[in-house]
Amino acid sequence: MRTDDWLADTRTSYDTVATSYADLLRDALATAPDDQAELARFADMVLAAGGGPVADIGCGxxxxxxxLRDLGLDASGIDLSPGMIEVARREHPGIRFEVGSMTDLDLPDSSVAGILAWFSLIHVPDAEVPTVFAHFHRALRPDGVLMLGFFTGDETRLKTEGYGGHPMKVHVHRRRAAVVASWLEAAGFTVVTELHRVEGRSAGATIFARRNPTT
Structure with missing residues (x-):
């Protein structure tokens, strides 16, 4: 699959479901204490290191x-889908949201103190993950914090419908946490913590990592 093919399919899919996605998940975080605890941990790590700008990449x-803003972070969002960014700007005025791709991340070198990629890596093919992690490494300050959330497992499936029954065409990649951790280490990160959840098809992991200060 060519890079532009999966990017175009992902962009179109999330443009199609943007409004229904926002409606369906608007209050989901309020009833997800594990997610709240992990985001609080991320915020504490960033603030303990001195704070600074944080990028939510794949922000939907x-x-x-x-x-993250409510937790005291200077957070902004980036998403591949213009439709998602339109919804984000409408629902959260005063926060900066921009269209962009994690495979060609338009952030200056060493410009952010933290990066959140919450289940946004799941549509990126294995061959493109090193490019994504290289961009994360480049954009983060030395010792900056990265938080990744992703589905765990070994399978890839094609998602053709979602979020209110709208048509989609995205591949959902499940990966072993150990594999993701090894890719991070190869990209110049130190893995700080791995957290795992076992919830059937929603089984997932969260990895907290830091950019190595000497790389």
């Missing part, structure tokens, strides 16, 4: 970006 309609 901006609900996690808003939550």
């Amino acid at each position: 309609p901006g609900r996690f970006t808003r939550h």
